[in-house]
């Protein structure tokens with residue numbers, strides 16, 4: 071009986087001392103940790119964070135066991151390591167901040183619809199992809215959505231031309247001077263060709279995919295662009311969006327997926343779902 075009384079007294083004193091702000095504090099920290107862990111999941115950073123946690127644990131144990139030399143070395147490693155971490159993971163940190171910046175947690179609903187010009191552009195891209203697929207002409211087409219990609223445009227040659235299947239095929243024709251690299255479509259125009267995209271560092275991407283597909287994946291990891299890829303080797307048409315690659319598409323499925331991606335509805339909780347097609 072005494073034990074129960076002690077427990078009840080403890081719970082009472084605990085509840086009386088706990089303030090609402092403590093709970094909010096814990097919830098915020100838990101949320102931030104959860105978001106950070108999901109961002110680094112399956113990246114190089116995951117292994118490194120595990121390494122740091124191990125060093126931290128050994129440092130604490132050595133402090134407790136009074137192993138002063140070991141503790142000193144580990145503490146120093148930890149401090150220098152933190153600075154090294156920021157330098158080594160600059161791309162991942164940038165990605166995380168961009169991800170945070172484009173989250174629309176506080177918007178109620180920002181539904182987008184595609185206009186006639188966008189539908190025309192999707193048709194032109196899908197038609198060009200169909201022809202290039204049959205002729206096994208490699209292509210990489212980036213369609214800008216909400217996140218500006220001027221830094222990518224600057225790596226190529228500015229074209230600022232009306233989107234047409236003929237022009238796209240012309241650009242990617244193997245003997246064309248701009249066939250290497252990616253085409254960027256921005257504000258409904260072919261803004262640039264021969265652009266350089268960031269390569270994905272995701273080690274889980276299939277080994278059979280080369281740099282063209284890896285560049286497409288890298289671009290969708292750092293932006294919300296919709297990317298169409300035609301493989302030079304197999305003629306396969308793929309679409310990459312939000313870090314995911316959908317492969318072996320036919321032109322009509324590509325049209326459907328592109329219209330869906332361009333009409334994405336952002337929900338108030340930051341989730342996304344496909345809006346109805348126009």
Ligand SMILES: Nc1ncnc2c1ncn2[C@@H]1O[C@H](COP(=O)(O)OP(=O)(O)OP(=O)(O)O)[C@@H](O)[C@H]1O
Pocket residue numbers: 208209210249250251252265266267268269278279280281282283284285300301302303304
């Ligand atoms: N970082 C990049 N940015 C833009 N384009 C790139 C980039 N890296 C490679 N490419 C394009 O991809 C071409 C090389 O493709 P590669 O054969 O390595 O890839 P792949 O994914 O196997 O494609 P494919 O199936 O067409 O062979 C290059 O000639 C270039 O046009």
